[in-house]
Structures are given as structure tokens and as C-alpha cells.
Amino acid sequence: MKTRSKATTSVGKAKRLASAAATLAAVAGTLAVVPGTASASGNVVTIVYATQGLGAEEAATNTAIAGFEKANPGIRVKYLLLSSNTTDALQQLTQDFISGSSTPDVIESDIIYPAQFAKAGWLLPLTKFHPNMNAFFRSIVNTVTYKGQYYGMPWFINAQGLFYRTDLVPTPPKTPQQVVADAQAAMKKDPALKEGLAFEGAKYEGAICVYQDFLGGFGGSLNAANLNTPANVAALQFMHDTIYKYKIAPASVTSWTEANVQDAFDSGQAAFGINWPYLFPLVNAKGSPIAGKVAWIPFPSATGHPAASLGGDDLVINKASQHQAEDWKFIQYLERPQVQAARMITAGDAPAVRAAYTPSLSKAVPYLAQAEKVFAVTSPRPVSPNYPQISLDLQTMLSSVLTNQVSAQKALAQTAPVVQKLFASGNS
Amino acid sequence: MRTGPNAAADEQSAGGASVAGVGRVAQAEPSVGGRGPLSHRRSASDRRVGLLLLAPAVLALAAVTLFPLAYNLWNSFHVDQLANPSAGNGFSGLQNYRALFNEPGFSADLAHTLFFTAVSVGIEMCLGLAIAVVISKPFKGRGLVRAAILVPWAVPTVVSAMLWKTMVDPQSGFVNYLLGVLHLPGAGIAWSAQTWTSWAVVIVADAWKTTPLVAVILLAGLQTIPGDVYEAAQVDGAGAWRRFRSVTLPLLKPALLVALIFRTLAAFLVFDVVYILTGGGPGSSTETLGYLDWKAFLVNTDFGYGGAVSVSLVVMALVIAFGYTRLVRPSTN
Known part of the structure; x- marks a missing residue:
């Protein structure tokens, strides 16, 4: 018995060894074609493109790559998927940059990071290619500018605004106080509503975007050099009060991210929801309980100057890339108005190139007219190489106010000097 | 992680x-x-x-x-x-x-770390000891139970933390659903909205994963205690509790210390559970020294x-x- 079992295991072992060897060979095979190590096989150059996005976004990326490769037979683009969580993606990229790797060559970067990468010396300044920055929305060009140089190209623009149910809120609110009144009235009218206002209040980047929207409502701004202003305190107090005083948002929003807001709004349990335009195709999809009953506006402002948190992504080139001319060619292809429009239609990523907004695109994307009004008032988060640190401090501040640990006034008074110092040292 | x-x-x-x-x-x-x-x-x-x-x-x-x-x-x-x-x-x-x-x-993070270490290691040692005593006794299916008990330990911390995060999700989490079904208070609770509930989740997730390790170390220790010592104690008229206190515990001391050292050091350096479950929040009330270290290296580079x-x-x-x-x-x- 014992010997037999031993014999079978040794056969099993041999098999396993063989399969391990096969795996190793396969891995070695893949490694051999990893670009950058063998930069050119024949006349074909391969560049690695690091990007985020799954599902529809991935499909759009694949279509774009196929189109580019067809137009440029000498260049192959290899697609490297980054984490969909922007902070995790940052860590992946940072480790590549630290190691001095020549790949990825072209990188999709959240708009909040190019300044940091540029200061660290990891990005190729694009001035030598003479990019035409007038082609883009102004606010997003700021995000690729560091010390007067351009370190990337805006790719797509995103904005956070206020979704509302047209069946519960007949006229769009004009002030934050009206949002409160409308939400309270809607909750009274429709007992099925669980939330008047749904927003992302977890301790993460998204909460900063919501705060930015509220800031516009009170005439404040996320100016890192001068954060502790009466308007900013009022906006922070309002954010807190939606939960504890007006009771239009549940305490659980302090652990909510976009996905939770989406769930709440899509299922018809919220009158208002703060989110990005990706929600449009979802709420109007077949079977949605609120199809055709949704509109989107910038968060209303009592001072007449609403602000929408600017999101979106830029395209940057790794300074250590061995194929900078090819990288630039690829970026130019992705910036073509028709390529940008195609991505908008399949994946909902709104073009950063203004020329892409054509009547035919508006026809294909019915909500574009509403979206353009929100894009028009976008305002970027502080552009600073120290933004990751600034962000963490802001996240902690928002989380402690939203969970009722500190008053809005005290929290801003504590955080403002720290942020100011980080901002100043980043630009020195 | x-x-x-x-x-x-x-x-x-x-x-x-x-x-x-x-x-x-x-x-x-x-x-x-x-x-x-x-x-x-x-x-x-x-x-x-x-x-x-x-x-x-x-x-x-x-x-x-x-x-x-x-x-x-x-x-x-x-x-x-x-x-x-x-x-x-x-x-x-x-x-x-x-x-x-x-x-x-810094001082707050140090305090959080010491608090987490003391509470989580305390719970893990007590539970681990109880489990070890139970599975050291002969009963039907003991081999299976012993193997099954190790499963949480085999799950990577990041995965088990994500699992707990989904379990305590206020909208779709199993924990709140269960509390609601059983008509217990807390069905509407947002676990990460308060300091103490956040700590509770972190500690439960940590204990779930690491108690099995303690149990296995202590089980090994229990098996080195010869049976005749217990017989002698019984002859002397010692009851079950007395035998546990005066025979098992002292003879188990080396194993207890090994488990204690392993767990204390790991708990003191805790990062992954906290990072995934609370992100150091609400505010900064669950930040530990490991989190501070992560911030220094990967956020501030x-x-x-x-x-x-x-x-x-x-x-x-x-x-x-x-x-x-x-x-x-x-x-x-």
C-alpha cells in the first residue's frame, strides 16, 4: 500500500514538474516579448500603455489601439491594466518610476498626479512637441502644467454634479438651502425614499470632490494657499448638517463611495445624488425604475457661481521611455476628435478636446447638453506635487467632521496651515 | 499587504x-x-x-x-x-x-497601536486557548475540524479584510441583514462611521484570521504534556478547573509565550486590516504606526x-x- 502510493506520488511529481517546466517556458516566452527589453524586433517597435478601466472602457481602449496599430504598422501597443482605485494605481506607477523602468511608456494618469510626477523628474516635458493646449478645456490644462511647462496632455474630462429626480423635484434648486427643502419635501411625499441626498462621504479622494461641489454652493474654493475662509467653513458645516441637522443624508454616507451613491440613486431610493456623468446611461437603461426621470446640474450656488469638481485623466510619457517619438504619435492618435468621440459613445468618457463636441456626438449622447453645462464650471483640485499628502490631510479632516468628531470650524483651522505649508513647499 | x-x-x-x-x-x-x-x-x-x-x-x-x-x-x-x-x-x-x-x-498612533495590540492579542490568546483545549480532546471528526480551523489563517489578510468589509457594508452587508432579521439593535448601523464600531470591525477581522494560528501553536504545546501528570492530579483529587489551572497552564507556558510573541509582534506592526477596513478613519481614529509608515513611504515617498x-x-x-x-x-x- 505504502509503496504504491509512493509510486503514484512520484508519477504525480513528475507530471507536476513537467507542467511547472511548461509554465516556466511560457513565462520565459512572454518575458522575451516584453517590450523595452527587446526594444525592436524587426522594424516593429512596441510601446507599453498603462491604463485604467474595465468593461466598456477596456473595449474602447482596445478599439483605439487597434485603430492606431492599423494606421502605424511599425508600432505595437501593449496594454497594461492599472488598478481602478486611483490611489492604488498611483502606488503601482510610483514603484515603476522609482525603479527607473523604461516601461510603461505612455501612462494614463489621474489629473491629480502629473505635478507630483513632474517634480520628481519622472515625466517627459512635452514642450519639444509643441502641443496645442488651446484645443482643450481650460481647467484641465492646469492639471498638466508644472512650473510653466507641459508634462502631459488632457485626455478626458469628468465632473461631479447633482443628479435629481424630475418626478420628485419639479424645478431644479437654485441654492443649497433649496436642495435641503426639496429633499425634505420629497422624503415626506414619497415614503419609499431612504435618502433625500446621497453623496460619497467615506475617507477617500471622492469626499474631497463632494466638498468641492459644496464649496461652490457657498462661494468658497479649494484654494490650498487659503483654506480657512468663512465660506469654506460654511460649506463644511453644510456637509455635516445634511446628516445631523437636516437629516437628508444617512450617517452611513460616511462610509459611501461612488458605487454606494450609484446603488442608492439607481434603485430609486434617493431624491438627489452627487455623482459623475457615468450614471446617465445606467439610470436610463432598460428596466431602471427611474428611467427618463433624471436630470443633472452643477450643485447650486447661493452666490451664483457654482463649481463642479474636475475629474478626468491625462496622458503622460515616462521620461525613461526608449520610444518617445512613438509615444507622442500614440497620444496624438488618442486625442483625435473622432477617437475621443468614439470613446465617449462606448465608454462615456467625455472628450477633453473641445472640437470633439459636434452635433453628431450630441445626437449619439442625449445627455451631453446637460453635461456640457456642468463641465463649463469645473474647477481642479489643488495642483501641487504634494497633492497626495494634501489629499490625505483633507480626507482626514472631512472624515472627522462628517463623523461628528470635530466641528467644521476647528477642523479647518487645524488643517488649513498644514495644507498651506505642504502647498508652499511643493511649489518651491 | x-x-x-x-x-x-x-x-x-x-x-x-x-x-x-x-x-x-x-x-x-x-x-x-x-x-x-x-x-x-x-x-x-x-x-x-x-x-x-x-x-x-x-x-x-x-x-x-x-x-x-x-x-x-x-x-x-x-x-x-x-x-x-x-x-x-x-x-x-x-x-x-x-x-x-x-x-x-505620532502619540495618538502609538496609543492606537498599543490598544489594538493589547485587545486583539488578548482576544486571540483566550479564544485560541479555548479552541486548542477543545480540539485536543478525542472526538469524532477531529481531524476534519483541526484542518478546517486553519482555513482563515490560510486566507491572505487583504482578502479576509475585503471579505469583512463586504460583510459590514451598511447597504448590502450580511451583518446588518442578520441583525435586522433577528430584530436586534444595530441593523441600521454604519460601522465605519464611529470610532468604536470601526475598531470592533478591525479587531474581529484580525481575530478571525489569526486565532487559528494561536490555537495550533497551543495545540502542539498541549500534546507535549504527558497524560500521567493529569492522572496524578486526578488521584490527588483535583477537579477539571484545578487541573487546567495548576497543570495545563504552567506546562503550556512555553507554547503560550511563543504564540504571544508571534501575535504581539504581528499586531504591533498591523497595517493591512486597518488600511482596507477603515483607511485609518473615521478621521484619524484608527491610524496605527504601520499606517504612519505606509504614509511616509508611499504617500510622501x-x-x-x-x-x-x-x-x-x-x-x-x-x-x-x-x-x-x-x-x-x-x-x-
């Missing part, structure tokens, strides 16, 4: 410290056994072969533990800000350490300051390990 080469190195070096502590405990025994003369008779060539055989292990340890530790130590006395290359790489003396002790969150944080963590871990070895010494003498 490994947060980078340095964090991994810290964990290893801390592990190394604990192994040294255990080694000392084990060393004490052979000297009592009187095997000394044998080693004197060993020839010089035997010794050379022995050293040669040891060399690969020593080299490997040096590469993965000693080098990163030394590198970190060096870094902690220098400027090394990746995101700010213009700051240079000059010698900075104790500046990084001063910055750490002046960091407004300041390897000088990060080095100072890790070196301080290693020193504190060493102090703890040393404290435990002191605890065990009197009983071996």
Missing part, C-alpha cells in the same frame, strides 16, 4: 527578532540535558562542513533581512525624498527622528523619514520581544 520593500523588510526583521527570542528559550534546554561532552569531541572538519552547510541560509537571511535593515538605518539618517530630488541625499543627523516625534499624530519610522518600529518590537524573553527566563532557571 506588502507595502514596499522596506515594510516587508521590517516585518522580516521583526520576525527575526522574535525567532532570536524563541531560540534563547530553546537553547536553555540542551544545557540541562548534559549533551555538552559530545560537542567537544566534534572534529574541526565536521565544524567546517557545518559552517559550509549553514552558509547559504546565512547569506539568504543577510540578503533579505540584514541588508534592508541596514539600508533603512542608513536612510533614516539621510535626506531621501523621491518626489523632491532637489533636496539631495545629504546626511541629516537625527532630523528624521525629530520629525517623527514631533509629528502631531520620503524614504528618509519612512526609514526613521520603520527603524523606530523595529526598536519598539525588539523591546517587546526582549520583555517577553525576560518573562520566560525565571522559569527555566
